[in-house]
């Protein structure tokens with residue numbers, strides 16, 4: 036294991052990977068541009084997994100930062116209601132932790148949890164994340180890993196199982212084989228009764244029949260491995276998870292608004308040209324908003340429980 040400095044003093048660890056994967060390189064490229072550019076598009080906090088805006092008659096406009104946080108809070112409320120996850124959290128994991136907004140929130144809302152892990156394939160994002168989590172209570176609880184979802188088995192300290200795992204927006208980026216390997220490995224690393232909280236963009240069978248994927252040379256956001264709800268949940272069940280809750284969240288209207296706000300920010304800040312992943316958002320936003328409103332694409336919040344072995 037090799038320790039790397041991110042931004043002065045803040046570190047993450049590089050875990051070994053046992054395979055090469057051109058698609059992983061595509062993901063890494065999608066997130067290599069400056070966080071500052073992404074902030075112009077996503078908001079200061081850099082939540083990058085949809086948003087809940089609330090009622091259209093809300094007294095004032097809700098920002099992307101607020102909407103992103105509100106969606107995360109809604110999901111955590113689902114996970115903690117009705118006794119689900121009724122346990123003291125000793126170790127949590129954020130798979131595909133982005134620039135760290137979710138991880139930082141978890142470290143704040145679970146101040147007594149002694150270990151908060153985040154993993155990502157993007158070194159650029161992890162460096163930002165390492166800096167971001169400096170202000171959480173007892174930041175030494177936070178451990179960051181440069182690690183592919185395919186290599187979850189490599190995460191240190193296997194004798195200490197996870198009580199809660201969050202995977203928001205990451206399964207979208209995984210080739211099916213990597214997703215299946217990750218679920219198998221997660222099941223082995225999670226305590227029976229522990230919870231896996233997923234947010235994912237999923238495609239109707241009809242959509243997939245017509246547009247199953249994207250050509251690699253235009254897939255600058257690495258979204259080519261589209262998945263259906265049935266596939267995603269079948270893999271979870273086969274991997275030893277029980278689905279406790281599945282709902283469309285955010286609503287199609289909120290999801291459409293979110294992606295159109297991203298496009299609007301790109302048009303304002305990068306009117307001529309933007310980096311390829313931002314151009315990809317600009318190009319797909321309108322069609323995606325329509326597909327969301329037509330229910331051909333939906334964003335799901337899924338809560339799965341690691342079944343007893």
Ligand SMILES: C[S@@+](CC[C@H](N)C(=O)[O-])C[C@H]1O[C@@H](n2cnc3c(N)ncnc32)[C@H](O)[C@@H]1O
Nearest residue numbers: 082083084131133155156183184203204205208
């Ligand atoms: C859409 S972003 C969501 C980020 C964050 N979870 C959030 O809610 O803001 C997807 C994240 O998954 C990460 N990711 C994609 N493929 C991955 C893989 N194979 N292993 C680990 N992380 C991956 C990306 O680098 C990115 O940080």
